Amino acid sequence: MPHSRRPSETRYGNRPTMKDVAARAGVGLKTVSRVVNGEPGVTPDTEKRVQEAIDALGFRRNDSARVLRKGRTATVGLVLEDLSDPFYGPLNRAVEEVARAHGALLINGSSAEDPDRERELALALCARRVDGLVVIPAGDDHRYLEPEIRAGVATVFVDRPAGRIDADVVLSDSFGGARGGVAHLIAGGHRRIGFIGDHPHIHTATERLRGYRAAMADAGLPVAESWVSLGATAPERVSAAARSMLSGPEPVTALFAGNNRVTVTAVRVLASLPRPVALVGFDDFELADLLRPGITVVAQDAAALGRVATDRLFQRLAGTGLPPARIELPTRLITRGSGEIPPSS
């Protein structure tokens, strides 16, 4: 071989290290470190020589090595359900912005609603020694995170509470939001209202159902069990459930949709019906106001969920020995037309 490669050329491509810079500038390693990190105690002349060597070599500090020595990685991990779900976009961005304000980067990934994948991902992030973890739970048993939390990984759950461990959680007021949305329909004159929600093992689904039942009870209205349907949010199931509630001798005159996916399918079903049916959906979505009628929704503030959770995470990291808390964010009813359709007789 005509050219022998220096050992360092086999690693990270062939990046120069502080050692290389030190050799070229004719100074000690520590002096390079001082210049790179802007520490005081270097004469202008020395600094200039080091800076020239840095530029000539194209040196960039290896933060990965730095992190090992410093103990903190300046990295936040985020486990969410699906990176491509628009609902989580603002949450994702909010986590990024708070992390950025603290000089931290964001590693994120999708659980795909699979508890095993959630666990695998969360633990991979712990192995990378993220300083903190924001988790939107897919599973309902998070005891696997207990050793990590004990070891100092600041962990905050969002959107749904952690399962079988005591930890911070930030969520929207699903119960109150659903109760208010259903009360709005009742105030509009509806007495037979259907509820279509997500799987019953999902915390938000049962909370919203509870809100629906509370609103009905508040108004002294009975709930026929055929008006309630929990399960997959796949379009086929949701439209079947909707059609079933809307047919028969005593059809519902209004629907409450338990989340954004259900709402969208409900809109499609209702658009194909001859008579108008009222609809209120949990979760706002883009263009809800452009539809005819506009869709009345119980909106949660996804960005606030992410912001509050990540703020909490950094508070923990700051060492204030906080006990685990449950932080609930209010929802907001946005009336746009679909929820104000009167009952058809």
Place this chain on the structure above:
Amino acid sequence: MPHSRRPSETRYGNRPTMKDVAARAGVGLKTVSRVVNGEPGVTPDTEKRVQEAIDALGFRRNDSARVLRKGRTATVGLVLEDLSDPFYGPLNRAVEEVARAHGALLINGSSAEDPDRERELALALCARRVDGLVVIPAGDDHRYLEPEIRAGVATVFVDRPAGRIDADVVLSDSFGGARGGVAHLIAGGHRRIGFIGDHPHIHTATERLRGYRAAMADAGLPVAESWVSLGATAPERVSAAARSMLSGPEPVTALFAGNNRVTVTAVRVLASLPRPVALVGFDDFELADLLRPGITVVAQDAAALGRVATDRLFQRLAGTGLPPARIELPTRLITRGSGEIPPSS
């Protein structure tokens, strides 16, 4: 102080290391490493002792340290415009899935369309020594990445080409897509068609405008400069541009919207008009089919952009000395009604 803390307790919380495991199991460090990594050459009995120590101590390998020694971080960086933009959701997820298939994690962040922030973020990722970088450019000068690419960071640009450097780029056929969309309007009888697009310094904006002009030229139609408007995609500007084109003695009878944000604003403007105006938009969006009329769009496959780009990245990492390539993905015209409205006379 009643309790003195071991040095290791001050770092990463108080995590046990391989050294701690080795001490507890009464074996050498290397033996622990073998067990943790499933390497052969350990007797079942030794392995059992080590495993017990691991479990008792709650040991989890520090991948951050491992990475330093191994030279590759098994991490991909993604710089996009906005983590909360629904258009990038599927792209983000696709990058994650390909990375995951290669055992890599994903660090991502938003440039917020700010070239300085793009640079800062991309270089921070390089400092963490990501193995590869997927960049959706905000700026138009990427020479700052040249040393990194030379040093071995596999870099692929997506959606827009890199500026002033020669690098891989994966993009949609903006020119062809726009040309086809405008040709569709012309085939429907339109002769006066407006084009509203993004800032002229954005590559896709000028490509789409070029497609518009080509389609008009193909049909022998003149283009009045008042029919063309490039600039911010803020609703105020877009609606002003649309209203201007739609008024006067010779108003346009159809609009071509250069991207999803423009399309949405155009829909709002058109909904407020007395007469129907045809609309074709570049980029598909959720619920486009639920609007009345449904919105005809030139759709690009955002997930495919991410997938192809990340595949390319790992091909590079595999060491096949590929020359930089430009990979163009086809678009698809989806007719839903708004683009099939005939010209009003």
Place this chain on the structure above:
DNA sequence: CTGAAAGCGCTTACAG
């Protein structure tokens, strides 16, 4: 103002 030594938690290359 400057730098040599030790160490972060692992893996590599080697010797027993």
Place this chain on the structure above:
DNA sequence: CTGAAAGCGCTTACAG
């Protein structure tokens, strides 16, 4: 089958 030594690229703690 097993482990001591060296090293990845930095920072820390210290001495000059």
